[in-house]
Amino acid sequence: MSLALLCSYAEQITPAPTVSLENRAIEDNLLYLVNKDNKLPADYEPSDLVLPKVKTRKKSLQDKIYLRQEAAVKLEEMFRAAETEAGYKLLAVSGYRSYGIQQLNFNRKMEEVGDYDRASRSVMPAGYSEHQLGLTMDIQSDNFKNLNAAFAETEEGIWLAENAHRFGYILRYKPEWKDITGIAFEPWHYRYVGIAHAGAIHMLDIPLETYLQYISLLPPYVVSGGCDILLAGLVRDLQVGNRQVLAQFSGFSGDTYQVLKTATQPYLPQGLSFDEAQGRCYPTPMPTSAPRVDEDEEVSLFSSP
Secondary structure, three states: OOOHHHHHHHHHHOOOOOOOOHHHHOOOOOOOEEEEOOOOOOOOOOOOOEEOOOOOOOOOOOOOEEHHHHHHHHHHHHHHHHHHHOOEEEEEEEOOOHHHHHHHHHHHHHHHOOOHHHHHHOOOOOOHHHHHHHOOOEEOOOEEOOOOHHHOHHHHHHHHHHHHHHHHHEEOOHHHHHHHHOOOEEEEEEEEEEHHHHHHHHHOOOHHHHHHHHHOOHHHHHHHOOOOHHHHHHHHHOOOOOOOHHHHHHOOOHHHHHHHHHHHHHHOOOOOOHHHHHHHHOOOOOOOOOOOOOOOOOOOOOOOO
């Protein structure tokens, strides 16, 4: 092969983009906290964004609303369950937003209200929006196509609030949590955290910020492998100051299954086994096709933080 041909071939090879350690850590953490006090890097973009196979509020958005792969699969399951179990047709409104798109959102709101503080009450500045994580979806229904508090009173809104945790999603902003989250009531805004943590947060009825404070006291293998019943039980004990529950995890080395089983037993309701509780939170994945890869970026502007 000639030198010229080798050079030509080399020029055609595009080096893979480098991902910073900070961005990799964000992507590896489904519980990553984004709020008024925790900003995402401007260059953070998840590497596994896909188009969820769900209906959208407008046909023009069908190929422009993205989520991370795991969150997209569970969103699809949730939308199907809403229709098969209750006959409700849910609609995806806004998923992943880049830092730049969020900046456009905020600038437009600033122009509208003329004040930074007033604008940030309804639209988060760039870097402070959960949507940049690719784990959040704003949801409407076929019967209620508005992003406002009244959605909470609709049958679809009630169903979501009661069932989203089954699919790993939490209602992120409740009115009674405003002093903690910094965001007013948004019954359309759902964040994916995984089934175990969503179930625990649903049982505890606390915001993500509070939940993270308590589970930060737990060993990583409990946080990543404990079921919702164990996680909720441990947090309840910690909330009342019972730190003795942490002693069972000290100096551990060996079989995590047995440790988790022993720790979970006191919290299990009658008739539910440890393996059943674990299987509900960490179901065996069904065989899937190759990951979907999509290149377009959502460009629509919405007011949700």
